[in-house]
Amino acid sequence: MDRATAFRALRDLGAAAWFGGSLMGVSGLNAAADAAGGPADRQRVATAGWSAWTPFARAALAATLAGGIGQLAVRRGDDDAVGVGLAVAAAGLTAGTAVLGARDDTPQPAIRVAEWAVPVLLAGVILSGARR
Numbered sequence: 001m002d003r004a005t006a007f008r009a010l011r012d013l014g015a016a017a018w019f020g021g022s023l024m025g026v027s028g029l030n031a032a033a034d035a036a037g038g039p040a041d042r043q044r045v046a047t048a049g050w051s052a053w054t055p056f057a058r059a060a061l062a063a064t065l066a067g068g069i070g071q072l073a074v075r076r077g078d079d080d081a082v083g084v085g086l087a088v089a090a091a092g093l094t095a096g097t098a099v100l101g102a103r104d105d106t107p108q109p110a111i112r113v114a115e116w117a118v119p120v121l122l123a124g125v126i127l128s129g130a131r132r
Contacts, residue, residue: 007071008067011070011087017059032045065088069084087121093121097111
């Protein structure tokens with residue numbers, strides 16, 4: 001396997017895991033937390049779920065960025081640059097939602113919009129690699 005293929009596989013597997021986990025979290029986990037009861041129960045369930053996902057999200061994020069940057073270094077393609085840019089934006093939003101979620105004064109709609117933007121950006125990462 002050549003380096004470009006290895007980097008692409010790393011990026012694609014990382015993006016797929018990150019996309020799937022983020023989409024399930026924002027659609028399934030948050031819905032389950034909403035059904036758990038009052039605000040304290042919702043917060044407890046959401047925190048437990050997102051905390052369990054965090055190590056996997058970090059690994060997927062690292063694989064996506066490492067593979068994307070590696071592929072960009074080897075191929076220097078426009079699609080590769082777009083994919084890395086979208087992955088960096090998704091990483092920033094992922095960190096931002098964690099910070100916002102930890103604060104008590106952040107309105108839930110603001111967090112929800114940011115959480116939904118992450119899988120949208122990651123779909124762009126995946127699609128940027130599909131153009132080849």
